[in-house]
Amino acid sequence: MSNVTINTAGAEQVASTSDRRARITGVILLLLSALVLFALDVAPGEVATFRLTTVRDAVQLPDLVVPGGFNTIVAALLAFIGVRQFLRGGGKWSTLSIGGGLFLVVLAFLVWADAGKSFNLTGMLQATMVRAVPIALGGLAGVLSERVAVVNIAIEGMLLAGAFTGALVGSLIGSWVGLFAAVAIGGMFGMMLAALVVTFRMDQIIAGVVINLFVLGLTSYVTSQVFASNRWMNNAEVFRAWKIPLLSDIPVLGPVLFQQNIFVYGALILVGVATYYLFHTKGGLRARAVGEHPRAADTLGVDVYWTRYFHVTLAGMVAGFGGAWFTLGSVGRFDENMTNGKGFIGLAAMIFGRWHPVGALSAALIFGFADSLQQKLALLNTPIPSEFLAMAPYIATIIVVAGLIGKARPPAADGQPYVKE
Incomplete structure (x- = not known):
């Protein structure tokens, strides 16, 4: 009864x-x-x-x-x-x-x-896709980390490190080498974060903030003391857009998806691969088990420590690739703090997307749309300042996080250290 x-x-x-x-x-x-x-x-x-x-x-x-x-x-x-x-x-x-x-x-x-008036809608959608790339990759890095219960506040620092390394190595050796170097340096900081929070069980928020501050201080120093007097060290070649034959001729959809550079294609591929891996493979099932109930996963023979190390390092590599977009995919040079909080926006996109790679990409497109629309509003001379429009995605994110559009539930063990008995 x-x-x-x-x-x-x-x-x-x-x-x-x-x-x-x-x-x-x-x-x-x-x-x-x-x-x-x-x-x-x-x-x-x-x-x-x-x-x-x-x-x-x-x-x-x-x-x-x-x-x-x-x-x-x-x-x-x-x-x-x-x-x-x-x-x-x-x-x-x-x-x-x-x-x-x-x-x-x-x-x-x-x-x-x-x-x-009149403006090109396809051009704005194409710019939306481009501007969503670093946010989507930052959100994907967050998904890979938090699915194994590691809060990755250091995404901002990883993006910044990738941008700096891409510009420096790309200027000295070549853009392709700079791209691989950016991925490698992102993976290095991912492994550093894993060591701090998994092995030494440091508070995950503090560890992420430490990495962010370290990268910001180091890159700011080199920019002001080295790049200022040696401009040739900060002048990398930018990856140009590559048209996919036949597909790029499709009206509207072609320019948006099939006339982009390597970073747009890479982001879409990574989102697809991560979705398949997390939800359709044995390794992805183990990763999600570690994020939900690490004790039960350990009992079933899953190495919780190694799983967290692997996925956080992988998340760092994804963030390093996203960071290279700022330099090798955009302007070809590094400027102080040029990521401008995109890593934190990526975390918001991750929450907006409910810890799912496709959801994070969808949320990133909203931010990218607002960003590209600001430029169009300036050209159209609308009476509303473009800065107000930039607030819309953040307000939408607050609504989602507050639970109005359904409660966004993180992995059950998210942010909790694990001690093997």
């Missing part, structure tokens, strides 16, 4: 939580509807023109012309979904409602910003 009572109480609590989340979702959607209707209103007769191709593309597509009335339709749709969520509840559809609502708001914002 008592078990039935407990189960009933638990079911009622879950239902209450779901209803409360649905009502909050409904209110948010209604507020977004009002925002679109009053703040993003487009004058009657105005249209937004989005160019999908350039004169150099093999296949030409007509421009996408969106009438201003589109925003009114979006506002009405948001209001309808919001009222439905508030009155009837959404259950598992609450997450999809918020995600779809935000997507519609972004579309309405683009129509509002481009009303009476």
Whole structure:
């Protein structure tokens, strides 16, 4: 009898939580509807023109012309979904409602910003993919580390070390050697982090901060004392975009995915390989077991220490590759603290993506989209400062971390040291 009572109480609590989340979702959607209707209103007769191709593309597509009335339709749709969520509840559809609502708001914002003007939508999407690369690789490094229960705050330092090494070695020997050197130095710092937190059981947050500060101080010193007077040591050749035959001629999708440099292709391949490895191989199952219940994994014969060493080192190599993007994939030179917090944003993307490689990539694309849209807003002379738009992905991340779009649950043993008995 008592078990039935407990189960009933638990079911009622879950239902209450779901209803409360649905009502909050409904209110948010209604507020977004009002925002679109009053703040993003487009004058009657105005249209937004989005160019999908350039004169150099093999296949030409007509421009996408969106009438201003589109925003009114979006506002009405948001209001309808919001009222439905508030009155009837959404259950598992609450997450999809918020995600779809935000997507519609972004579309309405683009129509509002481009009303009476024209810009190349494909070019912005291509820039989105490029700018998402370091964040996606930083998020992937976090996934590989935290899936074996090691919190990797040092991703920022690993990115910075990869950028510095790529520029230095790339300038002295060549870009390809610089790329491999960046991967190697990232792996070295990954192994250092593993030694500190696995062998010496140092606090994982403090260990990551120490590595970040060490790399920042060392690279800043060399930049000001060595690179300033020896510019030839900081002038590497940048990897150019490589068009994949036939696929690059596909309208819209071709320039976005198949006219990129090695870092974009590498990021997509690494995300795919990591997803398959973690969820479809024996090694990935052992790694996830170590992250969820290391004691049980050890009992079944899994070497917890070696598994954590291997995956944290691998995460460092991924971060080193992502760091090389800043120099060898972008400007060809190293500037002080040029990663500018992208490693921490990668951690946010990891949480946004719920510790899944594909989820981290998806979250990184949101950050990359906001980053590329800032430049377009400057060209379109919109009345909203671009700095405000840059806040949107961070607000969305806070919402996800707060649990409004479903609770993001890390691996059960995340951040906990393991002592073998």
